[in-house]
Amino acid sequence: MDELLKILQNNALELPDNIARMLNIPVAEVQKKIAAYEAQGVIRGYQAILNEEQVDPEKVTAVIEVKVTPQREGGFDTIAQRISRFPEVRSAYLMSGTYDLLLFVEGRSLREVASFVSERLSPLEGVLSTSTHFMLKTYKRFGVLMHKESTDERLSVSP
Amino acid sequence: MNGSASLRNRLNTVVRDIPRSGIRDFFDIVTTMKDVISLGIGEPDFDTPWHVRESTVFALERGATHYTSNLGYLELRRALSTYVAKNFGAEYNPEDQILITVGVSEALDLALRALLNPGDEVLYHEPCYVSYRATILFANGVPLAVETRPHNGFRLTRAMLEAKVTPRTKVLMLNFPNNPTGAIMSRADLENIAAFAVERDLIVITDEIYGELTYDAPHQSIVSLPGLRERTIFLHGFSKAWAMTGFRLGYACGPAELIEAMMKIHQYTMLCASSLSQKAALEALIRPEQDVTEMVNEYRRRRNFLATAFADMGVECHRPLGAFYAFPSVAKFGLPAKEFALRLLADEKVAVVPGTAFGECGEGFVRCAYATNMDNIKEAMKRLKRFTAKLPVR
Numbered sequence: 219m220d221e222l223l224k225i226l227q228n229n230a231l232e233l234p235d236n237i238a239r240m241l242n243i244p245v246a247e248v249q250k251k252i253a254a255y256e257a258q259g260v261i262r263g264y265q266a267i268l269n270e271e272q273v274d275p276e277k278v279t280a281v282i283e284v285k286v287t288p289q290r291e292g293g294f295d296t297i298a299q300r301i302s303r304f305p306e307v308r309s310a311y312l313m314s315g316t317y318d319l320l321l322f323v324e325g326r327s328l329r330e331v332a333s334f335v336s337e338r339l340s341p342l343e344g345v346l347s348t349s350t351h352f353m354l355k356t357y358k359r360f361g362v363l364m365h366k367e368s369t370d371e372r373l374s375v376s377p
Numbered sequence: 378m379n380g381s382a383s384l385r386n387r388l389n390t391v392v393r394d395i396p397r398s399g400i401r402d403f404f405d406i407v408t409t410m411k412d413v414i415s416l417g418i419g420e421p422d423f424d425t426p427w428h429v430r431e432s433t434v435f436a437l438e439r440g441a442t443h444y445t446s447n448l449g450y451l452e453l454r455r456a457l458s459t460y461v462a463k464n465f466g467a468e469y470n471p472e473d474q475i476l477i478t479v480g481v482s483e484a485l486d487l488a489l490r491a492l493l494n495p496g497d498e499v500l501y502h503e504p505c506y507v508s509y510r511a512t513i514l515f516a517n518g519v520p521l522a523v524e525t526r527p528h529n530g531f532r533l534t535r536a537m538l539e540a541k542v543t544p545r546t547k548v549l550m551l552n553f554p555n556n557p558t559g560a561i562m563s564r565a566d567l568e569n570i571a572a573f574a575v576e577r578d579l580i581v582i583t584d585e586i587y588g589e590l591t592y593d594a595p596h597q598s599i600v601s602l603p604g605l606r607e608r609t610i611f612l613h614g615f616s617k618a619w620a621m622t623g624f625r626l627g628y629a630c631g632p633a634e635l636i637e638a639m640m641k642i643h644q645y646t647m648l649c650a651s652s653l654s655q656k657a658a659l660e661a662l663i664r665p666e667q668d669v670t671e672m673v674n675e676y677r678r679r680r681n682f683l684a685t686a687f688a689d690m691g692v693e694c695h696r697p698l699g700a701f702y703a704f705p706s707v708a709k710f711g712l713p714a715k716e717f718a719l720r721l722l723a724d725e726k727v728a729v730v731p732g733t734a735f736g737e738c739g740e741g742f743v744r745c746a747y748a749t750n751m752d753n754i755k756e757a758m759k760r761l762k763r764f765t766a767k768l769p770v771r
Contacts, residue, residue, distance in 0.1 A: 221674065239685040240678035334518065375404040375417035375728055377507045377556075 399734030421620035436656035449477025466601030531560035553698025579625030589618035689702035708741035711771035
């Protein structure tokens with residue numbers, strides 16, 4: 219991976235000026251490369267990684283396994299894209315194995331997620347069955363640990 | 378017996394007369410202060426890779442808690458043999474040419490004690506790691522320091538060695554990539570040094586603990602040069618490239634006669650290196666590439682950032698090419714290095730190590746370790762800029 223992307227993936231707020239210093243290239247080149255990545259769609263956006271449990275303890279996240287019938291011409295894409303459009307669906311993946319799609323669905327309550335599954339998702343044409351698992355606790359998201367690690371235990375000066 | 382003066386008189390005179398490490402003194406001051414950003418730490422800020430830590434727990438559960446062979450687990454020596462051949466260009470027989478030690482520090486001590494008779498001279502270059510001079514003296518050797526300078530990137534030349542060598546010189550010690558300067562040697566540089574060592578029939582001890590950490594050019598080892606393997610003790614360990622300082626694990630590779638002599642001292646004083654640390658090291662070697670590459674890339678970004686920051690504030694700093702230290706010159710501010718460091722600490726709460734901790738010729742320099750995260754480096758450079766702007770330039 220381009221080191222520039224690595225830096226941004228680690229900290230999207232890093233200033234172009236600092237990135238230029240780290241990579242030993244001109245600032246203008248950093249800005250040009252970022253703009254190009256955005257234009258190509260390599261960079262799709264910039265989001266904060268939240269500890270959701272702190273922000274909204276009532277919020278419910280469900281992981282839903284969905285079996286679907288692939289459609290003529292569109293294959294899995296047509297049905298998967300249709301499902302992905304629901305704002306409740308935060309992530310959607312096509313999977314190998316015993317089911318086809320894996321969805322991460324968020325709602326304000328258990329009831330809200332349940333009604334999404336029973337009233338929106340299941341009745342869709344092409345959806346054969348669903349299996350819903352509720353998330354209990356988050357330990358790590360997007361490579362970031364949600365519990366505080368112990369502080370630096372190194373001596374403050376060493377040879 | 379009456380009081381501490383008489384106890385002091387009973388001490389071995391060599392031990393009594395060697396001062397404590399300058400780093401230790403500085404550490405004592407820094408620990409009394411709060412919220413200090415430390416660029417004084419000579420160890421990686423990365424955690425030991427999780428697979429290494431996890432496998433150490435597993436080894437503990439499995440009961441790897443006993444003495445190992447004096448030389449160390451054969452399995453580990455085999456893995457090291459392969460690793461050293463691939464990365465440093467010299468082949469060693471795991472049966473009798475590799476010794477696992479408690480860090481490179483022990484390996485260095487063993488090598489010197491195995492080689493030196495009282496009065497034998499050891500050539501080494503300064504600024505250097507804090508222990509070299511003391512370790513030579515403890516082994517009853519005579520230290521001959523050769524000064525390296527920033528004008529050629531703190532590299533060692535044959536001419537510098539020629540100026541100091543005498544018929545009593547037995548050993549040449551090398552440490553590249555270098556702590557504290559970040560200097561490295563090219564193959565051509567090493568060829569000159571190697572020719573000198575052969576001509577003078579010197580034993581070479583090369584401490585390559587930072588061998589994996591180079592940023593612009595790959596590391597070259599003197600053991601890979603023709604004829605050098607037979608007269609060289611190669612020292613390395615896991616502290617830096619795998620962030621395993623607390624595991625205290627190093628190793629020495631060399632001709633069987635030398636390893637056997639070192640093993641005798643090790644056998645009677647240390648018995649063996651920690652069994653758990655050896656298991657951890659083996660795990661580190663099984664999947665090394667990704668761990669190390671990631672760290673090197675991050676250090677390179679920090680190095681680049683630091684180099685530009687020093688240039689911005691008008692502080693001269695030769696470009697560090699390896700290890701994780703920058704060694705800028707603060708001579709133009711007219712303060713002794715220790716005074717500079719103390720005032721920087723008092724005024725801006727940034728800890729750097731005075732160059733004098735690494736030898737007299739370190740006067741006028743400070744060591745800034747970039748083994749700390751980018752946020753700390755940015756903040757430290759901001760404060761250093763503010764601090765140096767206030768100082769009159771001599």
